[in-house]
Amino acid sequence: MSGAISGYMVFAWSGVLLFGLGLFGFIAHRHLLRRLLAFNIMGSGAFLVLVGLAQDGRGVDPVPHAMVITGIVVAVASTALALVVFRRWYRASGRTDLPEDT
Amino acid sequence: MIGLWSVPLLFALPLALGILSLLVAPAWRARLIFIGLPLLVAASLDVLAGLATAGPQVYRLGDWIAPLGINLVVDGLAVGMILMTTLVASLSALYARVYLRDHPPASSFFWPLLWFLWAGMNGIWLAEDIFNLYVGLEVMGLAAVGMVALRATPQALAAAMRYLLAALLGSLAYLLGVALLYGAYGTLSMAGLQEAATNNATTQVALALIILGLLLKTALFPLHAWLPPAHGGALTPVSALLSALVIKGSFYILMRLWLVLGPEVTPELTAQLLGVLGAGAVFFGGWMAWRQHHLKQLVAYSTVAQIGYLFLFFPLVTNTSPEAARLAWDGTLMMLVAHALAKAALFLSAGNLILAVGSPQISHLVGISRFRPMSLFSFGLAGVSLMGLPPSGGFTAKWLLLHSAILSGQWWWLIVLFLGGLLSAAYIFKVFRMSFREGPQIDRSVTPPLTLDVVALVLAASAIVIGLFAHLPLHWLRMGSMLGMG
């Protein structure tokens, strides 16, 4: 495809990079808080790809925007649930990572 | 319009009950099942009646036509899964009401989680929209994680955390695949994708992301590490729900999408690879199950193994003759349903045996056959189906898959079916050998409430019965199937 660098494409490309970087963090780190942050970075990457790719060459599309809002709420809920479980786990075990996770 | 009320009730009712169970006094939470179960059974049967009289339907939420709105698909496959869910979840709920009396904090919060889980599963079975499936997966996944965490012991929290991380990573991979598909085809509806999708780099990468995400959530070998601690360590009714139903959700999505994208897009190499991973799961899971010392861990590894059979679907339907594909479809669905019934029965009867001897160790089952014959009988019946011995659902499923493999000339899958059955026999008989041995620990047995035994027996018996009357459910499941066989 030609014209890959339209205004909206910048979002899609940043999304690709963010998703990759987040994935690296998610797997490379052991500390659960870092992995959660990495998960959120991956999520932002996926949202940017969703909006950027859909709008490139076609203009504003409200559907991916709405999907991203739904996605953000779901990500907030997942992150909150993970934090709740993580802090209970930390309190019960004193660990910030998962056992036999070496 | 057929199913006007019953279709939305399948998810709206559990959602409403989920909220209500937060509002009522703890003592009343379990009793809500006496309102919920009859209504859900009625709604499921009404949907089935609608399918039988009027054939497959599309339900337009908000009266908007896809791709603008979200449609639901009420075909044989969806209705089959709904009935399976209603049966297994209702029985597990009856079991849980009695079982959880001894687990005070968990007993009051199990109920809202159960209803939300149910809503999420019914949402997934009915979904026709790939983004809606993402939200449905999250409802089901987070409810399942919450159920694993309910025990709140350090082990339960670690298992829940591990499960959650796998589920989140899987969802994101799936979501990114959806983002690519929407970018390429401008639609989220499966029907729209079926028409528009062509074979190109974007579709292939999206498909790869979706497959990887869903494999992680289905716990297919070698991505299964989160499953045994989560399923084996949870409260018994939770183990049954998760192993019997929840892992099927992500497999179901994969199956539907595979057929929607069609043979032009789905690569044969990937299909073979999925089959090989399935074979790996059958061998590795069976071997690990045999090596376990904890009864419920054994059952959990048995799930890892049985998931493998489901994945023989992909090589058997991709670029094979219509007859072989039809047999593979029938066999896989029979396997899915029979495993749901048998695995729920196996987990529940294992829970009963553990209650009886007061220990999760298999070695402590010595002599239990004298005192708890009924629990052991349910365990054995469920085992018959898992091993694939006639006349069980597991046997019918393997028989159909075997025919499909022969017809399509892929004889190597026969080895998987045969050796897998032997491995299952090995771990089931390991439990039996211990139970029939006489030993010094025989006077320690306590009698669990009768309900617990009855529920496990009903599930185990259904796993057998479904094999005897397989033609009827298979006939429904084929209605409107995407293999084009009416």
Added chain:
Amino acid sequence: MSLRTVFAGLLCLGVIIALGWAVLERPMPEENLPERVAEAMPESGVEHPITAVLLNFRSYDTLLEIAVLLLAVVVALALREAQPDRPEQMGLDNPLLRAVMAWLLPLILVVAGFLLWAGSYQPGGAFQAGAVLAAAGVLLRLAGVTTAWLDNATLMRAGLALGLLTFLGIGLLVMLPGVPFLTYPAEHAGALILLIELTLTLSIGLTLISLFRLTPPYADDPDDARRQETPKP
């Protein structure tokens, strides 16, 4: 560099290359969904297309999304009951913070109300407004202000449930003339959506506040936490 890091690096590189390839080779969609949205806007009851998609065309997604939020609270409640917290510690007892709060709180409430109202014709809506409300709750908590209504479990749960119950109730009530779930009649769609958004804002705000309050308040020293739990003779 550990094996894990090398593996993560290779995987990350592979994913970026594959995604880049997918983005470069993307075909242009033939389906034009924005056009369909534009055509259906007059029947949606709102003027802003994103709100129309969220609360009318794809409102089923939003319904399930609220269930996901509630699920997180249910798990948080369950874990707190299984692993009880110490009596709640107050936040920073800082007079300056309290003085600023007195100014900030009304402002926050006005902003939340504006965001909710703005949602019908420009970016904004229930989630944004709910998040701002939650910020107010978090500030209150950090300043150690005791709020009887936030500590009242029954009231709190009713507030949490309100949004989803209203959403479900309206979705089912509109079916009475014999139309599918969530089909708002075009002439009342605006009012119904506003009512749903209003209750959702409140519930989303309370959900986020609850999630903040239900995590153990002290996570700095688990040994200390465990010592505190052992019953004193």
